[in-house]
Amino acid sequence: MSRIVVLGAGISGHTAASYLRKLLPKEHEVVVISPNSKWNWIPSNIWVGVGEMEPEDVTFELGPIYKKAGIVFKQAKAIAIYPEGSSTISKPFVQIEHTSKESFGNQENIEYDYLINTTGPKLNFEATQGLGPEKNSLSVCSAQHAKETAKELKKTIETMKKGKNAVFLVGTGHGQSTCQGAAFEYAFNLDFILKKEKVKDKAKIVYITNEYELGDFGMGGVHIKNGGYLTHTKTFTESLFTERNVSWIKRAHVYKVEPNKAYYETLSGNHNEIEFDFAMLIPPFAGVGLKAYNKLNEDITQTLFVPNGFMKVDADYTQKPYEEWKASDWPKTYQNPTYKNIFAAGIAFAPPHSISKPMKSSNGTPIFPTPPRTGMPSAIIGRNCALNIIDMIKYGNQTPKHTASMAEIGAACVASTGAGFFSGTAASITVYPIVPDFEKYPEYGRDLLYTFGEIGLAGHWIKLLLHYGFIYKAKLKPFWFILPE
């Protein structure tokens, strides 16, 4: 009998746990540890953030689903990993702290045979002075944040209806933030709502980003066929914004946010400020801060994690210049190189380098997006880790054979407005592969057959399908496994 412990019940962890339970005989135990009792379809938080949906539409309680599936669920956060055990416990274990009302603060050690770390990001608001919902800006990174954002938006719209003009600042709240897609989608939705509320004429939407050019999305942007040309997503994004009277500030590192003012530095080294009435700014991400100890209780956090807290996996972490980066630097199996029974998936694994070209301002401030790990790759990688562990349990092979390199996986980003069937529109972009492979596709690093962009109602229908489809799948309803990640 083996026990597999999954840390985190987000897109990646929930997928991994579901496949482990489905494919492993019942004698093996699958344990999920996550601080939140609910699962959240994070992409739809955007709709919550503009008041088109409620948190209940994008979340559900995990307990009953796991009970039915035969997965042990502990509402707790992992604090430390002991991959060799300790002086008193011979097996590897994870130290956890309960977060449920009933046992809040209680600590427990959970032994494991295999561990998957899918703890996702720490929303690192502290990296920018004054950033975040507890301070001076809003967020849509969790359903609760999005709900508060919708409330603030409503208030701002009310003042506009009374005749006040308002400046909306949307984008990245730090020079190293990722998830530009979410900020872009929020700006797009904001425009839709302001029009719907008939106050767009009183609004100025400003998009602020750490991207070198709009449409970089932390992936260096993508090239798509459009009107007889191959165009970069810069053209696509600038056009979308111009059509909606959204202006933009690019190559910017926001370093301070005051109640109605943001301060930023640009790649050229200039320091500027912008006043706002409403600001939704995405924070940079870091690892959740798990610690690791060896059998002698010595701190081995540096062995398991890179300095920003993401877990080391089978990537090539050698520091090298942008020109020497290769698709093959990216991890394939997500197995930790030191402890072969540990895997990391989704945002929790440490990428070998960014995908966008690293840039520094003349003052030495890094201003470039860190690599995105969006929903589709997070889920595929989660499933892949599950398949590898199943092989290890069933056949005893320590060398995993299932691979899911981000240089061989695509991603779909559908930025859509309006939750109704005919009232929406969307910008859909798909890219293959996420990490460009210039050896395979010398000109742009991508397969242009699978990399495309479209604007229109059709994309909106797809986004609605994804919303309902993924929630259906995550609820493990009949034949959930037929739906692809």
Place this chain on the structure above:
Amino acid sequence: MIEERKPYEQAFFASKPTAFTKFLRTCVIWQLVKFGIINLKMTLMLLKSHK
């Protein structure tokens, strides 16, 4: 507060859709066709990613 689009301002350099392009984006029949095409392309991309 709609700002006029003037020469050399940021928006002056961006492409803008024509009225016909905008019409196609919301034309249900055309979008049904597009829906089929996008789904097919996304499915192919998914299959390639799941290999």
